[in-house]
Every structure is written in structure tokens, then in C-alpha cells.
Amino acid sequence: MVQLRPRASRTPASAEAMVDEGQPASEEEAEHGLLLGQPSSGAAAEPLEEDEEGDDEFDEAPEELTFASAQAEAKEEERRVRETVRRDKALLKEKRKRREELFIEQKKRKLLPDTVLEKLTTAAQTDIKKSPGKLREVNLQKKNEECEKGSDSKKVKVQKVQSVSQNRSYLAVRLKDQDLRDSRQQAAQAFIRDSLYGPGTNRTTVNKFLSLANKRLPVKKAAVQFLNNAWGTQKKQNAKRFKRRWMVRKMKTTKK
Amino acid sequence: MGEFKVHRVRFFNYVPSGIRCVAYNNQSNRLAVSRTDGTVEIYNLSANYFQEKFFPGHESRATEALCWTEGQRLFSAGLNGEIVEYDLQALNVKYAMDAFGGPIWSMTASPSGSQLLVGCEDGSVKLFQITPDKIQFERNFDRQKSRILSLSWHPSGTHIAAGSIDYISVFDVKSGSAIHKMIVDRQYMGVSKRKCIVWGVAFLSDGTVISVDSAGKVQFWDSATGTLVKSHPIANADVLSIAVADQEDSFVVGTAEGTVFHFQLVSVTSNSSEKQWVRTKPFQHHTHDVRTVAHSPTALISGGTDTHLVIRPLMEKVEVKNYDAALRKITFPHRCLISCSKKRQLLLFQFAHHLELWRLGSTVATGKNGDILPLSKNADHLLHLKTKGPENIICSCISSCGSWIAYSTASRFFLYRLNYEHDNISLKRVSKMPAFLRSALQILFSEDSKKLFVASNQGSLHVIQLLEGSFKHLHAFQPQSGTVEAMCLLAVSPDGNWLAASGTSAGVHVYNVKQLKLHCTVPAYNFPVTALAIAPNTNNLVIAHSDQQVFEYSIPDKQYTEWSRAVQKQGFHHLWLQRDTPITHIGFHSKRPMHILLHDAYMFCIIDKSLPLPNDKTLLYNPLPPTSESDVVRRRTAHAFKISKIYKPLLFMELLDEGTLVAVERPLDDIIAQLPPPIKKKKFGT
Numbered sequence: 001m002v003q004l005r006p007r008a009s010r011t012p013a014s015a016e017a018m019v020d021e022g023q024p025a026s027e028e029e030a031e032h033g034l035l036l037g038q039p040s041s042g043a044a045a046e047p048l049e050e051d052e053e054g055d056d057e058f059d060e061a062p063e064e065l066t067f068a069s070a071q072a073e074a075k076e077e078e079r080r081v082r083e084t085v086r087r088d089k090a091l092l093k094e095k096r097k098r099r100e101e102l103f104i105e106q107k108k109r110k111l112l113p114d115t116v117l118e119k120l121t122t123a124a125q126t127d128i129k130k131s132p133g134k135l136r137e138v139n140l141q142k143k144n145e146e147c148e149k150g151s152d153s154k155k156v157k158v159q160k161v162q163s164v165s166q167n168r169s170y171l172a173v174r175l176k177d178q179d180l181r182d183s184r185q186q187a188a189q190a191f192i193r194d195s196l197y198g199p200g201t202n203r204t205t206v207n208k209f210l211s212l213a214n215k216r217l218p219v220k221k222a223a224v225q226f227l228n229n230a231w232g233t234q235k236k237q238n239a240k241r242f243k244r245r246w247m248v249r250k251m252k253t254t255k256k
Numbered sequence: 257m258g259e260f261k262v263h264r265v266r267f268f269n270y271v272p273s274g275i276r277c278v279a280y281n282n283q284s285n286r287l288a289v290s291r292t293d294g295t296v297e298i299y300n301l302s303a304n305y306f307q308e309k310f311f312p313g314h315e316s317r318a319t320e321a322l323c324w325t326e327g328q329r330l331f332s333a334g335l336n337g338e339i340v341e342y343d344l345q346a347l348n349v350k351y352a353m354d355a356f357g358g359p360i361w362s363m364t365a366s367p368s369g370s371q372l373l374v375g376c377e378d379g380s381v382k383l384f385q386i387t388p389d390k391i392q393f394e395r396n397f398d399r400q401k402s403r404i405l406s407l408s409w410h411p412s413g414t415h416i417a418a419g420s421i422d423y424i425s426v427f428d429v430k431s432g433s434a435i436h437k438m439i440v441d442r443q444y445m446g447v448s449k450r451k452c453i454v455w456g457v458a459f460l461s462d463g464t465v466i467s468v469d470s471a472g473k474v475q476f477w478d479s480a481t482g483t484l485v486k487s488h489p490i491a492n493a494d495v496l497s498i499a500v501a502d503q504e505d506s507f508v509v510g511t512a513e514g515t516v517f518h519f520q521l522v523s524v525t526s527n528s529s530e531k532q533w534v535r536t537k538p539f540q541h542h543t544h545d546v547r548t549v550a551h552s553p554t555a556l557i558s559g560g561t562d563t564h565l566v567i568r569p570l571m572e573k574v575e576v577k578n579y580d581a582a583l584r585k586i587t588f589p590h591r592c593l594i595s596c597s598k599k600r601q602l603l604l605f606q607f608a609h610h611l612e613l614w615r616l617g618s619t620v621a622t623g624k625n626g627d628i629l630p631l632s633k634n635a636d637h638l639l640h641l642k643t644k645g646p647e648n649i650i651c652s653c654i655s656s657c658g659s660w661i662a663y664s665t666a667s668r669f670f671l672y673r674l675n676y677e678h679d680n681i682s683l684k685r686v687s688k689m690p691a692f693l694r695s696a697l698q699i700l701f702s703e704d705s706k707k708l709f710v711a712s713n714q715g716s717l718h719v720i721q722l723l724e725g726s727f728k729h730l731h732a733f734q735p736q737s738g739t740v741e742a743m744c745l746l747a748v749s750p751d752g753n754w755l756a757a758s759g760t761s762a763g764v765h766v767y768n769v770k771q772l773k774l775h776c777t778v779p780a781y782n783f784p785v786t787a788l789a790i791a792p793n794t795n796n797l798v799i800a801h802s803d804q805q806v807f808e809y810s811i812p813d814k815q816y817t818e819w820s821r822a823v824q825k826q827g828f829h830h831l832w833l834q835r836d837t838p839i840t841h842i843g844f845h846s847k848r849p850m851h852i853l854l855h856d857a858y859m860f861c862i863i864d865k866s867l868p869l870p871n872d873k874t875l876l877y878n879p880l881p882p883t884s885e886s887d888v889v890r891r892r893t894a895h896a897f898k899i900s901k902i903y904k905p906l907l908f909m910e911l912l913d914e915g916t917l918v919a920v921e922r923p924l925d926d927i928i929a930q931l932p933p934p935i936k937k938k939k940f941g942t
Contacts, residue, residue, distance in 0.1 A: 188335045191403075
């Protein structure tokens with residue numbers, strides 16, 4: 001980016017400077033003025049300053065520069081800038097392309113081998129337990145046809161494809177469908193849970209419910225689950241273990 | 257009788273799952289019940305309310321709706337978005353079809369039985385056509401804004417009422433468009449912040465739509481004009497379910513407080529023809545939410561979160577007022593979930609997703625009748641075996657020597673070998689089970705633990721020989737003729753020669769294990785078998801049926817024994833026949849061939865075949881008379897059935913050896929303590 005030179009003042013007499021065609025003292029100043037869209041007053045100020053300074057030294061007229069040359073130079077500069085921008089963009093595009101390719105490569109590496117994928121996508125929804133331990137190549141053709149025929153009707157959808165390899169130890173399921181189904185099922189279960197047991201329902205614990213009768217007896221009894229047997233299970237276990245060990249130690253010392 | 261030391265076991269932490277849906281089938285008088293863990297059970301209401309079949313549950317199959325269609329086909333739909341059809345003969349799931357509407361909240365069958373309507377999470381109502389072997393999607397109705405929670409068909413099949421959140425829509429079946437949208441008032445105890453969820457709708461033939469909602473109201477709407485006719489605020493909590501009788505003169509609703517209300521159509525005055533709906537009877541048989549109700553021609557059926565199935569026969573509909581008209585509450589399972597290894601005193605408990613192996617404690621003290629002896633060694637929890645996969649365990653068994661454990665889910669069979677060294681136990685799985693042994697309905701080891709008998713759900717019976725680290729398949733008995741009526745039960749004789757299998761309509765088959773062929777078939781009886789056992793030495797097969805009849809059949813002679821004929825001639829005592837719960841286990845004493853030990857949920861009985869049989873006039877439950885009475889009186893009152901009700905509720909009782917009995921009890925309070933929270937009840941003074 002072009003650096004701006006510090007300007008001391010700006011004369012309001014800018015109109016003359018603008019009308020004048022060949023006024024700028026140096027090329028740079030002309031560029032400044034034209035590129036930055038500033039009124040040439042700034043540029044005009046400079047030569048005035050210089051003039052003031054260099055007035056004592058030599059009384060020359062400022063260099064004559066035609067508008068055309070200045071324009072040409074300005075255009076040149078613009079072209080250069082445009083070029084750099086284009087080059088930058090091209091570089092970025094290259095970089096992005098390379099990254100994309102890298103990702104695709106990585107993804108490909110993560111996927112199952114091509115042969116297995118092919119079998120999965122062409123196999124249809126049939127029960128293959130009928131032919132244990134055999135590869136599906138023989139039936140793939142038939143399944144292909146079935147799949148195409150059935151794809152018009154609403155019901156056929158390749159949801160679950162059982163294992164296609166010889167060892168039959170895994171089950172391939174389309175994750176996309178499974179996620180959607182699970183989330184909907186969970187939402188439905190949450191709905192039922194909230195509407196029956198959620199906030200706003202008047203629920204109480206089983207203990208309190210069954211103890212109501214005990215509270216109203218002529219001789220009041222304790223609650224049905226008065227003791228909490230699950231309290232301190234770890235502590236009780238530790239105590240039991242310690243007791244056993246202590247007994248063994250005691251036996252040993254008394255024997256001695 | 258003898259003196260026994262009894263191990264009273266209360267560490268079986270059995271908690272049944274809550275009941276979610278109930279569906280009644282009129283033609284066969286059967287009830288399908290689905291629970292929150294996905295299990296579907298079929299009860300035969302005419303066979304003394306016995307649970308004859310069940311389909312094991314699945315973790316992802318949270319059923320929300322159950323219905324019967326034409327031809328005894330059972331469908332269920334749940335929150336995983338699939339419609340499942342059950343095969344009642346093969347006892348497995350026929351197929352599961354995705355409805356592509358998200359979780360399914362409600363399902364109903366058309367009055368003609370040929371179409372199925374499903375209400376989904378995304379607000380769509382889908383119509384399916386029922387074909388002979390599958391169902392086929394037909395079309396969608398107009399999509400609504402919120403989820404469709406309840407559906408009902410008009411008896412003529414022209415209109416449908418669908419209950420959603422804050423409104424009810426009435427659809428026209430032919431066009432599929434919504435005709436009316438009736439907005440339900442949110443008012444709940446004066447506050448109208450919570451959305452009003454319409455939990456149930458019912459469409460009557462005169463065009464009235466009855467709706468029950470979460471504000472505790474029962475409302476009557478006119479579907480022709482789409483307006484509210486009458487509103488009954490009946491509860492302070494949600495009203496969760498509704499069921500209408502076939503004749504449309506009564507309906508039943510269930511609330512979240514556990515109350516079940518009966519509404520009837522009665523005439524305004526005694527001789528006028530104008531009728532109105534009146535709330536007649538409240539029933540409080542449940543402590544928790546009643547999530548489902550059904551109305552059979554003579555009874556009201558309700559089930560909910562407190563896991564009881566309550567069947568209340570209506571007095572005015574029952575013709576003969578005998579014990580059949582009493583309230584039936586089914587709480588405990590109708591099959592045995594416990595198996596025991598007599599030699600090592602181990603008990604195997606079967607849960608939905610895991611198995612537990614416990615060793616019984618021991619005592620060195622002695623005492624008199626009725627004493628409680630202190631334990632010198634506590635009961636030990638040896639093994640906690642979790643099943644792999646989302647399916648529930650169907651059946652399990654441990655061999656009598658304690659070294660083999662086998663269990664089966666709906667798709668896999670597992671066999672484990674146990675090794676005991678000093679006090680430690682190590683488990684090794686036998687891998688590579690044969691392909692035909694996919695899912696078993698019943699598993700049994702022989703007494704010498706050399707053979708394994710498996711009843712698979714295709715109807716065939718497999719005999720497998722167990723070797724040190726592996727097994728060898730010996731023989732498969734093919735399914736015999738006859739339809740599958742109930743779950744298969746197996747019994748093997750202690751000497752290993754005979755195997756008995758029940759479950760088909762042809763009767764109980766007895767196979768010769770040594771020669772691997774069918775020996776004979778016990779004549780068929782019209783009630784299903786609830787327990788089966790073969791006595792040692794005499795090889796008598798004792799069969800208990802769901803109507804509380806007990807038969808004894810001699811296998812070598814191929815005919816009923818003398819004692820059994822005598823019992824049939826005289827008939828059982830009327831109190832014996834009026835028991836609610838079926839006999840789930842039969843045991844024998846090795847030294848006393850005249851004794852048979854049986855138990856059901858509320859009593860256990862030792863039948864002494866040498867004593868005279870009681871007739872209807874004698875006292876059935878006679879505890880031991882005091883010794884001060886003379887011997888003559890004792891001899892006169894003694895009869896063959898020695899019944900004791902000391903240990904109840906009993907889940908399992910077995911004779912371990914000469915002088916020891918084990919009784920596994922499950923107090924009802926312990927089950928209730930682990931249920932979800934109920935609705936608060938405000939009582940004066942608390």
C-alpha cells in the first residue's frame with residue numbers, strides 16, 4: 001500500500017489546482033492524487049511547499065507532465081495491483097484445490113475397500129441367512145433386478161444389508177437412516193415420559209403412596225420403606241472385609 | 257409326610273414389566289397383552305385365563321398399539337415405526353414392515369377386518385390393505401399438524417376419528433380428507449397451561465365420538481356437526497384409555513389414578529325410550545396408571561403400569577353366578593422362571609436380559625417344627641450372565657450336576673460349560689451351535705447331564721449329546737400332526753429313557769430316548785397343559801392342566817393309572833378346582849413313590865396316593881390337627897391332599913434331597929416398591 005506523506009496544511013484554493021493540467025511536481029504526487037481519489041489539492045500543496053522551500057535555491061518551473069502520461073502511469077499502477085490481486089486469488093484457489101484433494105484422499109483411505117462397498121450398494125433387502133457361508137455374487141444379479149423393480153413402490157428401501165463376506169460376523173447398516181430413526185424414537189419416548197411423568201403431573205413416590213394407609217391407622221405405623229437398605233453399601237462392604245482380616249490376624253496372634 | 261428343612265429364598269428380584277396394550281378377540285375368546293419390554297402374551301380366557309403363548313420382547317420394539325384382524329391375525333405397532341405381524345403357529349415374528357411415518361402411536365383395524373389404519377408421529381394417517389400373507393400400503397390421508405395418538409373407525413367403515421394434541425379430527429375414508437376438526441378444551445383443574453392430549457377416541461354407530469383426554473374428561477361429540485354434546489369431568493389426572501362394547505351400550509375408561517369407570521346407556525326414566533350415558537361403576541383394582549382397557553361381552557379387562565392384569569366379569573352379563581364370575585387378577589407368571597441343580601444346591605434365575613446363578617446357604621443348627629434356623633453360610637451370588645443383543649431370553653435351564661447352562665433368545669442359542677474349583681467358578685461358552693438350533697421354546701437337561709433336549713419353535717424336538725467340551729446332535733423328532741396350542745413343555749424321566757412333550761392339540765407325546773422313536777400319545781384334553789413331570793422308578797407321567805385337573809399316566813403300560821381313574825371318577829374337591837393360579841411345577845420324592853409335590857402361586861400341596869380322596873363335604877385345607885386329638889379323629893380327617901399355605905406367593909418349590917425343600921417366594925410389596933411413581937392421592941389427615 002502506498003504510504004501517505006504527512007501533509008502540513010491544505011490550501012482551500014483547490015479549484016485552480018484541479019483545473020490545471022500539468023501542475024504536479026513529481027510523478028508520485030500525481031499518482032497519489034489520482035489513485036486515492038483525493039482532490040489534487042493535496043498534491044498541489046506539495047509542489048507549493050517545495051516551491052516555497054526550493055524557491056531560494058532555483059527558480060525553475062515545475063516539471064511538465066502531460067495528463068496522458070500521468071494517466072498512463074496511473075493505469076499501469078492499477079494494472080499491476082490488479083495483477084497481484086489476481087495472482088493472490090489464483091494462489092488461494094490452488095491451495096484450496098490441493099486441500100480438497102488431500103481430504104478426498106484421506107476419506108478414501110478411511111472407507112472400506114471398493115469391492116465390499118459395491119456389494120453393499122447393489123445387494124437388496126433379502127434374508128441371506130438361507131445360504132450360509134457363501135458369497136453373494138450369484139444372487140446379486142437377481143437382487144439388482146428386484147431392487148430396481150421395487151424402487152418405485154414406497155416400501156423398498158435399502159436399510160439393512162446383512163454381511164456379505166464369508167465370516168458373517170458383522171452387519172452393515174446405513175448410518176443416516178439409523179440416526180434419524182433413533183432421534184425420532186427418542187423424541188417420541190421423551191414426549192410420553194414428559195406427558196405422564198414430566199412437570200405439571202401430580203406424581204409421588206411409591207413409598208409415600210403406600211404409607212398413606214399407615215399414617216391413618218389408629219396406631220400410626222412407620223412408612224412402608226422406612227429403612228434405606230442401599231445406604232452406605234461401600235462402607236458396609238469395607239467394614240465386613242476389615243472384620244474378616246482382623247479376625248484372621250487375631251487368630252494368628254493367639255496361635256503364636 | 258416327613259420333616260423337611262426349607263430354604264426360604266427371597267433374593268429373586270423378579271419385577272414384571274408394565275402392561276401397555278390389551279386386545280380382545282371375540283371369536284376365540286383370547287386376549288393379547290403387550291408389555292413395555294416388547295413381550296406379547298396371549299391368554300386363553302376360556303381355559304381358566306391361562307397364558308398359553310407368548311412372543312419374547314425386543315429392546316427396540318416399544319409397542320404402542322395392538323390389534324386383531326380377520327382370521328386370527330395379530331398386529332402390533334410401536335415407536336420404532338414398524339408394523340409387526342405375529343405368527344401364532346410358529347410362535348415368532350412373521351415380518352416387520354416400516355410405515356415410514358416415524359414412530360407409530362395408534363393402530364386400528366377396519367370393521368370388515370381387511371384394512372389397517374395407522375397413526376404416526378408426523379401427523380399422517382396411513383391406510384394399509386391386509387393381503388393373505390402380508391400388508392400393503394394403500395394411501396395416506398390428509399396430514400395433520402401434530403401426532404395422531406388415537407384412532408377409531410365408525411362401525412360402517414365410512415368415517416374415522418383421530419385424536420391428536422388439543423383437537424380431534426374426523427376423516428372421510430373414501431376421500432381421505434378431514435371433515436371436521438373439533439378443538440378440545442384444555443381446562444385442567446382451572447389451569448389451562450398444559451396441552452390437552454386426547455389419549456383415546458371411540459366412534460359409535462350413531463355418529464357420536466367419545467374422547468378421553470389428559471385433563472380428566474370424557475366428552476361426547478357429534479361427528480355430523482362437529483360440536484360438543486356432553487362433557488364428564490371424571491378424574492383429576494389423565495384418563496388414559498377407552499374401550500366400547502360390541503353392542504355399544506356400555507364402555508369402560510381407565511384413569512391414571514388406577515380407577516376404572518364403567519359407563520352405561522340407561523333410559524332416562526324407567527319407561528321412556530330416551531337413553532343417556534351414565535357413569536355407573538368405579539373400580540379401584542390398580543395402584544398405578546391404567547394404560548389400557550378392553551371390553552369383552554361379559555367382562556371388563558384392564559392393565560397398566562402396576563403389572564397386574566385385572567379381569568372383572570360384569571354381574572349383569574354373566575349367566576351363571578358361580579366362581580367364574582369372580583374378579584381375576586393375574587400377577588405372577590404362568591411358567592417357571594427358575595431351574596435348580598439338586599447336587600450342588602444351585603438356583604438359576606431367568607430375567608429378561610440376564611441370568612443369575614445363586615448357591616443356597618447352609619445351616620448346621622437343628623430345631624423343631626416352625627423354627628427359623630440361623631444360617632452358617634449365606635447364599636452366594638455366583639454368576640451374573642448378561643445376554644448379548646437386544647432380545648429377551650425365552651427359556652433357560654441348568655443341568656442337575658450344575659456344569660451346564662443353556663438359554664435361548666429368539667434368534668440364538670447359547671450353551672455354557674461351568675467349572676468349579678474350590679470356591680471359584682469359571683465359565684466357558686460352547687461356540688458354533690448348529691444352524692437348526694436357532695431359537696428354542698423349552699430346554700431341558702437329562703438327569704445324568706449327558707443329554708440336552710431342545711424344543712425348537714419349528715415344532716421339532718432335538719436330542720443332543722453333551723461331550724466334554726462339545727456336543728453331538730443325535731436325533732431330531734419331527735413335528736407331529738396337530739396345531740400348536742400352547743408353549744411346549746418338556747419332561748424327562750430320571751432314568752433317561754422317556755421324554756414327554758406337550759403343546760400341540762394332539763395331546764402329550766411320549767418318546768423313547770434310547771430307541772429314538774415315538775412311544776405313545778396321551779389322549780388330548782381340551783385345556784392346555786401347565787406342568788409336566790415323570791416320576792422316578794414307576795415312570796408315571798403326571799400332567800396338570802389349566803382347569804386344575806391332574807392326570808397320572810403310566811408310560812410303560814400306555815394307560816392312565818388306577819389312582820388317576822379313581823380321582824377322575826370321584827372328581828376333585830370344589831375348592832381345588834376354584835384356585836386361580838395354575839400349577840407350574842411338579843416334583844417327586846425319590847424314596848416315597850406315593851407322594852407328588854405340586855405348587856401354584858399361593859399354595860403347595862403334597863398328594864399322598866395311599867390316603868383316601870376327599871369328597872366335596874370334607875375340609876380341603878386341614879392343617880395338622882393338634883396331637884391331643886385321638887388317633888381315630890386324625891385318621892378320619894386325613895385325606896390325600898396335604899395343602900400348606902405358609903409360603904406364598906410362591907414362584908418355585910422343589911425337593912432338593914431327602915429332607916430339604918427350597919421355596920422361592922416373591923412378596924408383592926417387593927415388586928410394587930420398584931414400580932414407577934403413581935399419581936399423588938390426597939387423604940384427609942395426612
